[in-house]
Amino acid sequence: MYLELQKRLGSRLRSLLEEKYGLLVENIPLEIPPDLKFGELATPIAFELARKLRKAPRIIAQEIVSALNGLEGFAGFEVAGAGYINARLDRAAGVRLVVGGESLARASSGLHSLVEHTSINPNKAAHIGHLRNAILGDTFVRLLRAAGQKVDVQNYIDNTGVQVADVVVGFLHLEGLPEAEVRQLLEVLKGNGERIDYYCWDLYARTSQWYEQGTAEENEARKELRYATLHEIERGGNDTAEVAEMISTAVLRRHLETMQRLDIEYDFLPRESEILHLKFWESAFEQLKQTGVLYFESEGKNKGCWVMTRPGAEVAEGDLDEDSKVIVRSNGTVTYVGKDIAYHLWKFGLLGKDFGYQPFFTYPDHECWISTEQGVEPHPHFGGAQAIYNVIDARQSDPQANVIQALRGMGHVDQANRYTHFSYEMVALTPRCAVELGYDVSEEDLKRPYLEVSGRKGFGVKADDLIDKLIAATRAEVDARQTGRDEAERQKIAGQIAIGALRYFMLKFTRNSVIAFDFKDALSFEGETGPYIQYAVVRARNIFRKGETTPEAVLAEFAAIDPAAYLEGEAAEDIWSLWLRAARRTLVLEQCIATSEPAYLAKHAFQLAQEFNNFYHRHHILTEEDPKRKTFLLATAAVALRELVVALSWLGIESPEAM
């Protein structure tokens, strides 16, 4: 409702300024005033016009206000302060709009988007940093879908990189297991219900250390072994590649299981092995050469390489660009950015090639596909999106910018403009948390505000460990309260609350704030947390349960009542303010998408819950004697409940029946 009225007022003001002053103002600033005494919408536009019109802002505001009459949905306008224009809504009409609810199934926007997130190297267990990535990405997917977009969710799998090679070196050389025995070991672990990704977490850390533990000559030999292993994996068709395939696939399945615990699902898993074997790069290379984005360097430190100019670089015609980005090395191999350019051409349907597809992981209501050289028929088609979002941490903004630069240079300007690096800062550990976990922390590190998580060092909090810990904690709380419920019900509720707490925790911070992780904060269920919002939902539901009615029945009954009498006066301000908050859904959605910032929705959900709790405390609904007022109060609870549940679902958080 808010967004609709805001747009209505905006366009009215725009046309008014044009008629009255002959001014075209593209963006009329409209804001929600800090206090209801200033109305529900306001604009400081008169200040901006004061200079152009050579008049006092107050006079201009007065002129605008007198021309602003009879705008549907508004009760009146007034000038305040030095020249603010404050708008008061027709409260009864507003309430009716909110009751009607903005359609949840919004008309398809027609936009086809692709969101890539998670993308964990399949050589170790997922940790809290990966959780932030996946939760941000999954929530953004829900927001785009809520806005009517068709969205494909992809999780890129680098199954042929050095990280996988390192753990393969661990299996083959540190553990000394030949291919057949690795296969056996994986079976045994699986049989014992042990987490393979956990096993690899330790082995990967050990291998990383092993590279540096020997004598200089030994370390040199180990590094050689590392790269020989990497090249065998890249080439494929040998035992080493077979081991890599087994391990990376087993770990990948674990990642999908971990994410499924958080209600995170994927549509397609493109793998680097197919990008290599299906020769995506060769097609991209041709296009890059033809468009002149890549050129062969014949001098300087990059002599013998195919390079591209970095974004923002200024090189005079004919000068040597020593700072250029190498895409093809002098030995003929392609760098990471090169492969990424090819992959992104595919994402936009510009490559002229496609993956083979094969079903890989089955969710309750859909299938997740994986890339393969020769796929099955029939299969869905992915790629060819109009807009893409890459959920990748801020440290990779340089390579991301290179890819965008290449697309733009090739003439794909629209695509480059619809390429969003959805960047976010890392999740680090507070020194206290690291000590708590039993890691050795140096004196120097103890003084730092936070310590970076490192898979290579095996330093971090594993995702499943955190989820297990959260569930244990919520289970204890549920057991203390839900004495009448059976085991299965309690476990279900504990799970819903644990996931709510975790997802909210990862979403409450804005993207470019580093999260210094601490168990005390993450395991909190009070204050600005997911469970706080879930609790508001449970309270609202209990009102209807005890009152033996439903939100739907109440809203139907409410339609016959004139709400105006209950919305005026000092005592009604808090209730009206709750209705206004409930009316902000699409406004917040639009803002989240425009800024790629899910934290705004998290904040909105919390504030709505807070206002509901306040309302709940001040007005006792079921004992209200005036039947019409009781219906009004019930309708207020119904609307708050509906909006809380929708907001939570967009955050990927369930609304428990009890807690």
Next chain:
RNA sequence: GCGCCCGUAGCUCAGCUGGAUAGAGCGACUGGCUACGAACCAGUAGGUCGGGAGUUCGAAUCUCUCCGGGCGCACCA
């Protein structure tokens, strides 16, 4: 050296395209369960918005500069 991010209450963070008295949670202190569940609510204390300069009718928000912290800048991925 160059680039990006951050610096707001004791702690952790919001503060939308510059706008009306700078907010929340946690922590501290005080009060509220015989009313729809206290995972809740109310109140009190707590801030030179890192420092300085500038633009503006108006700056936590924009520009410059300095200080402090973090991250990038490979023929690694």
